Amino acid sequence: MHRKKSLAAMLLSVILFAAGLLWMCVPAGALEDPTISNAKGIYLYNLENNKAVYSLNAEEQIYPTSTVKIMTGILAIENLSGRLDETITVTAEMLSEVRGNNIGLAAGEMVTIDSMIRALLVNGANDAAYVLAYTISGSAQEFVTQMNTKAKELGAHHTHYTNPTGMHDENMYTTAEDTAQIAKYAYSLDLFMEATSSVRYAMPATNVSQARTLHNRNCLLSVYYDKNYYNEQARGMNAGSTPEGGHSVVTAATDGELTYIVVVMGADTIDGKVYSYINATNLLDWAFDSFTYTQVLSPEQIVCEIPVTLSTAVDYVTLVSTDTLRVYLPSDINVDEEIEISYITNSESLQAPVHEGQVVGSVTAIYDGEVIGTSQLVATTDVSRSDLLYGLYKIEQFTKSRFFIVTLISAIIFTLIYIFGTAILRQKKGKKRMRF
DSSP states (O other), X not given: OOOOOOHHHHHHHHHHHHHTOOOOOOOTTSSOOOOOOSOSEEEEEETTTTEEEEXXXXXXXXXXXXXXXXXXXXXXXXHHGGGXXXXXXXXXXXXXXXXXXXXOXXXXXXXXXXXXXXXXXXXXXXXXXXXXXXXXXXXXXXXXXXXHHHHHHTTOTTOBOSSSSOXXXXXXXXXXXXXXHHHHHHHTOHHXXXXXXXXXXXXXXXXXXXXXXXXXXXXXXXXXXXXXXXXXXXXXXEEEEETTTEEEEEEEEEOSSOEEEEEEEEEOEETTEEHHHHHHHHHHHHHHHHEEXXXXXXXXXXXXXXXXXXXXXXXXXXXXXXXXXXXXXXXXXXXXXXXXXXXXXXXXSEESOBOXXXXXXXXEEXXXXXXXXXXXXXXXXXBOOOHHHHHHHHHHHXXXXXXXXXXXXXXXXXXXXXXXXXXXXHHHHHHHHHHO
16 A cells, blocks of 8 residues: 655655645636726735735836835834833924824924824824834934835835835835735734724823824724725724825734735725725635635544554554644635645555554645645554564564575585585595505
8 A cells, every 4th residue: 555656755745744834725717816996906915824815916016105104113113112101302304294194293292102103003194104214213314215125124125115104206116015025024013013903092192282082094994084994804004095106005804713914006996985995805805705724634534554564463554644734725625626645654564563653654735736734644553563473573584684694605615515525535535445
């Protein structure tokens, strides 16, 4: 029952087992496409399996609009998270370039770093973005340099920023794929996700202003600005628009087991409908319906059997996987027909004694020609050794040993020498007698 596999296949299985990785494979055309319209760039990414499951014009250059604030928030948290309670004074220089959405900060106003980060991340406040930029770098220009450096560090090589807010600039661009890369990193920052997932922020009163209530501008999360797009699975990130760049939304969403980051950029508003939100919800619904973790192998499933020697009880033992392999796959997959189970064993047979759980090889699950999971292959039962058969085996092995063969040959040679020597001596003695 042992299958001989190529060396390459064996090495691949061993590497995958050591890494403990489960790979997702989604062949092109395996699923119907989601319903998408009136958007320029789309990227849908599954975090648990590090896999893009849908994209549309994802590498094409596009205006980033408010998604720029994801990078601004990343740098603010990385540079200032240890100083959240610190108070800073807003200056006229910090506010000199502010346009668009803002919370009305005034020169001379004393605010905490924490309040500025939350004003930026919850409400998308452009004045808070500039205050943070100046606090970190001393100027907006130097902060933008840091933004572009960080983008390259995160693998966003087709992104260029010119300001910390996303207000339109012909020279500022990104791609949906780059934006997803940046969002993926932002998702790993607890403060970023906690703030951007808040539906509102109660900003404390300052020396020149009463307390402010700031509402989240992402309508997937908050119904304050529009109740038509609320999505209970959405978590954090950013939403906004410019006349030139259209509407964009970046959000994470989870059903408790799978988590996606969806990026929709350059979407239109038609008849009052904002297609960044419509497309994002359609994409998430499609993803949660179309993919799931499917069990392709379990310890209860017999994979193969292997011969056993030196036992009078049985002549083979069955082998199973040590692990339950649950793999991220299209939800309509037919496991029996579409998943290939392949295995290799360390030897063609086992010698008793064999112990239950003894590792004797590896088993691999393959989908559409791609390895999607691997596990150790183990014996299902104990098999005792026969002392008689073991004794005979040892005798057999001894008779095959080099020592025994050399000794036997030497004995034969010496015996032959003795026989021939004795015969020659007898012959000589016979000749002597004949002379007398």
